[in-house]
Amino acid sequence: MAKNISFTLKYWKQNGPKDAGHFDMREMKDIPDDTSFLEMLDILNEELVAEGKEPFVFDHDCREGICGMCSLYINGTPHGKTATGATTCQLYMRRFNDGDVITVEPWRSAAFPVIKDCMVDRSAFDKIQAAGGYITVRTGAPQDANAILIPKQDADEAMDCATCIGCGACVAACKNGSAMLFVSSKVSQFALLPQGRPEAAKRAKAMVAKMDELGFGNCTNTRACEAVCPKNETVANIARLNREFIKAKLHD
Amino acid sequence: MWLTNSSIGRKVLMSVTGIALILFLTFHACMNVVALIDGDAYNTVCSALGANWYAVVATVALAVLVVIHFVYAIILTLQNRKARGSNRYAVTDKPAKVEWASQNMFVLGVIVVLGLLLHLWNFWFNMMFAEMVNGGYAFVADVPAHDGAALIALTFSNPIYTVIYLVWFVALWFHLTHGFWSAFQTLGLNNKVWFCRWKAIGTAYVTIVMLLFAAVAIGYTCCGGIAA
Ligand code: HEM
Numbered sequence: 426m427a428k429n430i431s432f433t434l435k436y437w438k439q440n441g442p443k444d445a446g447h448f449d450m451r452e453m454k455d456i457p458d459d460t461s462f463l464e465m466l467d468i469l470n471e472e473l474v475a476e477g478k479e480p481f482v483f484d485h486d487c488r489e490g491i492c493g494m495c496s497l498y499i500n501g502t503p504h505g506k507t508a509t510g511a512t513t514c515q516l517y518m519r520r521f522n523d524g525d526v527i528t529v530e531p532w533r534s535a536a537f538p539v540i541k542d543c544m545v546d547r548s549a550f551d552k553i554q555a556a557g558g559y560i561t562v563r564t565g566a567p568q569d570a571n572a573i574l575i576p577k578q579d580a581d582e583a584m585d586c587a588t589c590i591g592c593g594a595c596v597a598a599c600k601n602g603s604a605m606l607f608v609s610s611k612v613s614q615f616a617l618l619p620q621g622r623p624e625a626a627k628r629a630k631a632m633v634a635k636m637d638e639l640g641f642g643n644c645t646n647t648r649a650c651e652a653v654c655p656k657n658e659t660v661a662n663i664a665r666l667n668r669e670f671i672k673a674k675l676h677d
Numbered sequence: 678m679w680l681t682n683s684s685i686g687r688k689v690l691m692s693v694t695g696i697a698l699i700l701f702l703t704f705h706a707c708m709n710v711v712a713l714i715d716g717d718a719y720n721t722v723c724s725a726l727g728a729n730w731y732a733v734v735a736t737v738a739l740a741v742l743v744v745i746h747f748v749y750a751i752i753l754t755l756q757n758r759k760a761r762g763s764n765r766y767a768v769t770d771k772p773a774k775v776e777w778a779s780q781n782m783f784v785l786g787v788i789v790v791l792g793l794l795l796h797l798w799n800f801w802f803n804m805m806f807a808e809m810v811n812g813g814y815a816f817v818a819d820v821p822a823h824d825g826a827a828l829i830a831l832t833f834s835n836p837i838y839t840v841i842y843l844v845w846f847v848a849l850w851f852h853l854t855h856g857f858w859s860a861f862q863t864l865g866l867n868n869k870v871w872f873c874r875w876k877a878i879g880t881a882y883v884t885i886v887m888l889l890f891a892a893v894a895i896g897y898t899c900c901g902g903i904a905a
Pocket residue numbers: 644645646688689691692693694695696698699702746747750751753754782783784785786787789790852853855856857859860863
């Protein structure tokens with residue numbers, strides 16, 4: 426049976442990237458604990474709108490953990506603390522207790538400027554992806570799926586890397602504002618497959634160059650990223666990216 | 678040049694200079710234990726190095742490594758602060774798997790450099806430098822510049838030095854327990870299987886090296902250069 430909880434919500438309000446920003450507080454009353462975190466914020470916004478106040482702005486889209494749109498730094502952890510990793514949209518109020526103070530902040534990193542409140546501009550990730558996160562093929566009728574045989578282990582590993590949804594939690598958690606877990610996951614998902622090999626060197630160089638150009642930091646292997654990644658990407662991907670990049674540069 | 682103008686390249690410089698410094702520390706620690714066993718044997722090693730051209734060349738090479746490592750540590754730290762931005766989180770919850778050392782490499786490095794300066798003043802200045810400019814005699818005491826054992830005994834006759842050196846070793850231990858596996862990770866020589874292996878090898882290796890250093894400092898403090 427769901428029970429209801431009441432708690433204090435402390436949420437970040439900021440009018441654009443230049444504004445200093447501040448927290449607003451709200452007592453949330455009798456929220457059923459099977460409400461998702463985002464539904465709880467919907468309840469907040471309905472209350473605010475009913476009172477004629479400006480709603481709280483946050484990102485969301487699929488609400489089923491696959492699009493990477495939701496963000497939110499909840500009580501000091503990107504996407505909130507869960508046992509096995511989950512996106513904010515998959516976080517439920519049963520993780521919280523009656524009487525808690527729940528602090529909601531945006532991703533804070535120089536490369537992710539705040540658009541409004543807790544909505545941040547993550548288009549830097551799109552630019553990195555566009556720099557090389559693809560394979561160049563002629564379109565047309567698809568080949569038979571088994572035309573190129575791929576060892577199951579490689580296929581699984583590539584799939585695990587491809588599950589990175591580009592949410593940016595890794596950057597938000599990193600004291601260096603480094604995007605290495607994201608970039609390495611995107612490089613790995615191609616590097617592990619035969620179709621990705623022809624452009625592997627070019628891809629690693631182009632994506633790293635774009636990442637550096639956009640002002641992300643240098644990775645110092647603190648592993649804060651893998652601790653918060655909702656898709657459980659690991660720093661083994663970062664070692665693979667380093668390998669791909671160093672190999673590519675030594676070949677030049 | 679990719680080693681200086683890409684993030685991964687700069688990390689490669691850190692890791693290669695770091696590994697070279699670890700190898701030097703290994704040599705230095707092995708040489709030091711000789712002093713614990715027999716002061717005369719240690720002095721033979723000291724005179725073999727002395728201010729001979731190969732020892733001077735090696736010293737200059739070491740200084741270059743330290744400078745590259747230190748300069749890039751500063752550059753990386755400044756760039757990373759900028760990338761992080763000036764907005765701080767009101768609440769942070771550090772995940773358990775994030776090691777303390779990994780987030781404090783710069784501070785630890787600064788302690789290491791300060792210790793290094795003191796160490797150069799205590800020994801290098803009275804040994805290699807003294808041999809070059811002071812007619813083969815140490816500055817601090819009336820002993821030959823190659824009498825390393827006497828200088829160790831003299832330095833550690835003051836327990837304040839022992840404490841400072843031990844703090845220095847602890848900082849270096851923290852720096853290197855992270856630095857060791859981090860260096861292999863940076864060079865791409867890591868994966869899910871080797872991750873735990875590098876960590877275990879690194880911790881064991883670095884602990885042994887630092888214990889060797891500590892043994893000499895403690896041994897000479899307690900027994901005042903028994904063998905010398
Ligand atoms: C005997 C002296 C030292 C040794 C043996 C040493 C060794 C290492 C090693 C092996 C790494 C890992 C490289 C990597 O992750 O790619 C490292 C990283 C680092 N070191 Fe040192 N280091 C020494 C002194 C210093 C000094 C004097 C500083 C300067 C303050 C310093 C600051 C750093 C920083 C900031 C990092 C980056 C953190 C990281 O990349 O993991 N180190 N060091």
